[in-house]
Structure formats: structure tokens, C-alpha cells
Amino acid sequence: MCNYQTLYHGQNGYVIRCPHCKGIQLAFGTSVVNLAPEEFLCFADMVVRLSEGKEASYPENEKSICLPLPADHVMMLLTPAETGRLASMVMEVRALLEAYQILEAASPYSSDAYGE
DSSP, X not given: OOOOEEEEEEXXXXXXXXXXXXXXXXXXXXXXXXXXXXXXXXXXXXXXXXXXXXXXXXXXXXXXXXXXXXXXXXXEEEOHHHHHHHHHHHXXXXXXXXXXXXXXXXXXXXXXXXXX
């Protein structure tokens, strides 16, 4: 059974994960998606790239950016402004996940230290 820890919670959404199974749930706007850690990192990279390469031809509040999700035939449709907010959110979470990974690797109480 998952016991979620909050990685991010703000006006735009939240990101939680289960420390045991490492499953991540991201909520943004009206979308909620469950991701494996590798899927989250790939998604985060894609969001950050898209936010940095904003199309000048699109108005800031026009739903013009499609983000594919791991589920077949499912996408998020975002404005450039929303993409920027989502990018900030996932960058913060990615940094936190990296910190947790370092701490877990250094901990003598991590499951890897016991051969689990």
C-alpha cells in the first residue's frame, strides 16, 4: 500500500510519490497522471525543453502546446504560460528527487544496504 509524500503542492497542482514503490502522481490544471520515476524524468525534460523554446507566433494564453503522456492517445493541451508554470513545477520536483536519491544512497538504512 502506498504512503504518499508531497514533493510539490501549489496553486497550479501537486506532485506526490510513494517512497516504497517510487510511483509519482502529478496533478496540473484538470489533469492527473501517474508516472514511473523514469517516465516523470522524461516528461519533465520534455516540458522544460518546450517551455524554453516557446513559439513566438502563439499568444501566451492560447492552448497550442500538446504534451504526450505515457497512456495511449492521451495528451495535455497547454498554453505557453501554463507550460512555463508546469516547467517550474517539474524542475523543483526533479531537484528534490535528486536530493532524495543522494540521501537514500548514502543512508545505511536504505533497502539496498540490506539486499532487498
